[in-house]
Amino acid sequence: MVEKFDAIVIGAGPSGNAAAYTLAKQGLNVLQLERGEYPGAKNVQGGIMYAAELEKIIPDFREDCPTERHIIEQRIWLLGDDNYIGTNYRSDAFNSDKPNRYTIIRANIDKWFSEKIREAGGLQICETTVTELIRDASGKVIGVRTDREGGEIHADVVIMADGVNALLARRTGFQQELAPQNVALAVKEILFIDPELIQQRFGLKDEEGVVIEIMGKVTKGMVGTAFLYTNKESLTIGIGCLISDFKEGSIPPYKMLEDLKNHPVIKPLIEGAEMKEYAAHMIPEGGYKAVPQLYGDGWMVVGDAAHFNNAAHREGSNLAMASGRMAAETVIELKQAGKPCNAANLAAYKKKLDDSFIMKDLKKYRNLPGIMHENKQFFGAYPDTLTAAAHSWFTVDSVDKKTKEKEIMKSFVKKRSIMGLVGDAIKLVRAVR
Amino acid sequence: MSIVVKIEEKLYQNRYIVDESRPHIQIRNDAVCKSCESQACTVCCPAACYTKNETGSVTLATDGCLECGTCRVVCQDKENIQWDYPRGGYGISYKFG
Numbered sequence: 001m002v003e004k005f006d007a008i009v010i011g012a013g014p015s016g017n018a019a020a021y022t023l024a025k026q027g028l029n030v031l032q033l034e035r036g037e038y039p040g041a042k043n044v045q046g047g048i049m050y051a052a053e054l055e056k057i058i059p060d061f062r063e064d065c066p067t068e069r070h071i072i073e074q075r076i077w078l079l080g081d082d083n084y085i086g087t088n089y090r091s092d093a094f095n096s097d098k099p100n101r102y103t104i105i106r107a108n109i110d111k112w113f114s115e116k117i118r119e120a121g122g123l124q125i126c127e128t129t130v131t132e133l134i135r136d137a138s139g140k141v142i143g144v145r146t147d148r149e150g151g152e153i154h155a156d157v158v159i160m161a162d163g164v165n166a167l168l169a170r171r172t173g174f175q176q177e178l179a180p181q182n183v184a185l186a187v188k189e190i191l192f193i194d195p196e197l198i199q200q201r202f203g204l205k206d207e208e209g210v211v212i213e214i215m216g217k218v219t220k221g222m223v224g225t226a227f228l229y230t231n232k233e234s235l236t237i238g239i240g241c242l243i244s245d246f247k248e249g250s251i252p253p254y255k256m257l258e259d260l261k262n263h264p265v266i267k268p269l270i271e272g273a274e275m276k277e278y279a280a281h282m283i284p285e286g287g288y289k290a291v292p293q294l295y296g297d298g299w300m301v302v303g304d305a306a307h308f309n310n311a312a313h314r315e316g317s318n319l320a321m322a323s324g325r326m327a328a329e330t331v332i333e334l335k336q337a338g339k340p341c342n343a344a345n346l347a348a349y350k351k352k353l354d355d356s357f358i359m360k361d362l363k364k365y366r367n368l369p370g371i372m373h374e375n376k377q378f379f380g381a382y383p384d385t386l387t388a389a390a391h392s393w394f395t396v397d398s399v400d401k402k403t404k405e406k407e408i409m410k411s412f413v414k415k416r417s418i419m420g421l422v423g424d425a426i427k428l429v430r431a432v433r
Numbered sequence: 434m435s436i437v438v439k440i441e442e443k444l445y446q447n448r449y450i451v452d453e454s455r456p457h458i459q460i461r462n463d464a465v466c467k468s469c470e471s472q473a474c475t476v477c478c479p480a481a482c483y484t485k486n487e488t489g490s491v492t493l494a495t496d497g498c499l500e501c502g503t504c505r506v507v508c509q510d511k512e513n514i515q516w517d518y519p520r521g522g523y524g525i526s527y528k529f530g
């Protein structure tokens with residue numbers, strides 16, 4: 001006899017964990033399947049974790065959640081060839097009892113979350129890849145097939161939380177293949193280092209942390225960003241660009257990462273650290289316009305698989321957790337009302353998403369991906385011109401300031417016409433309005 | 434700035450559970466690679482799994498694969514890469530992620 005569950009959740013990343021936990025907590029009979037050796041084994045994150053969404057799901061998560069450092073300072077740097085210009089925001093107010101953002105090590109968080117699901121009564125099976133969705137004659141999804149012997153399992157609803165590749169939805173025809181301009185490839189390394197060096201170099205004490213978001217010459221004119229985050233005993237460094245740009249370019253991603261590590265302003269920060277892991281993962285960056293069909297008869301899709309990622313703010317895991325929770329709550333409400341999980345009823349999930357920050361934020365930035373893609377000057381000409389301007393401004397060399405000002409303006413206009421500059425400003429403002 | 438990168442040294446730090454002689458990704462047709470102008474997979478793959486070979490075609494070795502999916506995305510117009518995840522439990526196993 002085929003085993004049957006109230007719900008099957010595919011994947012043990014933040015979206016699947018949020019869904020499975022919410023369902024298990026309400027006493028539903030839930031099965032979670034994960035292809036990795038353990039939860040987190042296949043998962044990559046920069047990683048900043050935003051507390052708000054996790055707190056909604058597990059209010060007292062701070063008691064035992066293995067976070068790294070709470071963030072007290074955010075830097076945004078624009079890198080030139082051998083220099084940078086940037087902003088820092090640091091506040092002691094971030095040293096509260098309930099910090100808002102933490103750096104994390106993905107695998108630690110996923111294991112911890114999975115433990116909570118088991119405690120709540122959810123059944124979890126790792127080392128199992130779901131190979132296919134099973135559908136009945138009407139096309140309704142009624143279960144999954146896995147790569148295990150006799151691996152057919154049925155459920156009232158299947159929640160696909162299988163991440164950016166979303167193979168299952170693609171194979172079933174629920175989604176198109178990712179367009180190269182809608183997805184970034186990021187590579188990152190974890191570098192272990194004496195915590196005292198972290199504190200000295202970044203001006204920190206105890207579990208305070210700094211994060212640096214980086215733009216500029218390091219992406220070689222391609223649309224992309226880099227980052228450097230402080231963990232307890234390690235630093236995370238990474239860089240990512242749109243796949244359409246990698247496809248046209250000639251630099252491999254690992255070379256780009258190495259150049260970043262050797263950049264004169266980055267190198268001193270990571271000097272002496274030991275690299276312990278090299279990872280790569282895609283990030284869905286197409287935004288609102290790339291969001292696929294989100295539900296149908298017997299199925300829903302959450303997290304990265306649903307293209308829920310806010311590239312402008314580097315938020316992904318919180319959208320993943322929120323959508324996982326909303327999918328689960330939809331199922332719980334239907335169960336309680338004795339209604340089936342058909343497409344008409346699961347439309348309530350879409351309604352929840354539309355009313356939440358997920359769709360509101362994605363909609364706000366809907367034109368940004370296109371603008372970045374068509375306006376490479378944001379990643380090529382501007383970093384150069386800006387850092388050169390700063391260099392001139394801060395070099396004391398007996399040239400009068402008025403002349404300097406003029407020269408700086410001239411250099412901007414040379415790179416890009418006045419109309420171009422104004423146009424760029426307008427485009428950016430429109431995109432984020 | 435020119436820095437030589439040894440990708441093997443990077444991959445060496447990673448933990449893999451290799452599914453002997455069961456590659457999860459395959460090139461469908463050698464001839465298509467030969468006629469492919471860009472051979473973008475050889476540049477884009479973050480684990481350097483694809484290399485241009487003497488015959489002008491592309492050789493694929495999946496042992497260092499990070500399961501990102503990039504090669505499938507860049508080759509979608511040619512549809513010459515058959516892409517799957519490894520069997521459950523196999524492949525890259527991130528310690529930190």
Ligand SMILES: Cc1cc2nc3c(=O)[nH]c(=O)nc-3n(C[C@H](O)[C@H](O)[C@H](O)COP(=O)(O)OP(=O)(O)OC[C@H]3O[C@@H](n4cnc5c(N)ncnc54)[C@H](O)[C@@H]3O)c2cc1C
Pocket residue numbers: 010011012013014015016017033034035036040041042043044045046047048049050128129130131161162163164168186187188238240280281282283302303304305309314315316317318320518
């Ligand atoms: C380099 C990088 C930096 C990032 N930085 C940040 C950041 O600082 N802050 C932030 O909030 N977000 C960040 N993100 C985004 C964030 O990591 C993702 O949005 C988030 O992990 C998505 O969660 P998910 O559960 O939807 O998917 P995933 O985390 O990808 O989880 C999917 C899971 O499903 C499993 N799976 C897939 N297919 C199958 C199958 N067929 N059968 C069984 N199991 C399957 C996988 O093994 C995996 O465990 C970053 C991403 C990257 C790549």
Ligand code: SF4
Pocket residue numbers: 280458477478479480481482483495497498499500501502503504505
């Ligand atoms: S999935 Fe990623 S790491 Fe693996 S072969 Fe393709 S591009 Fe390379």
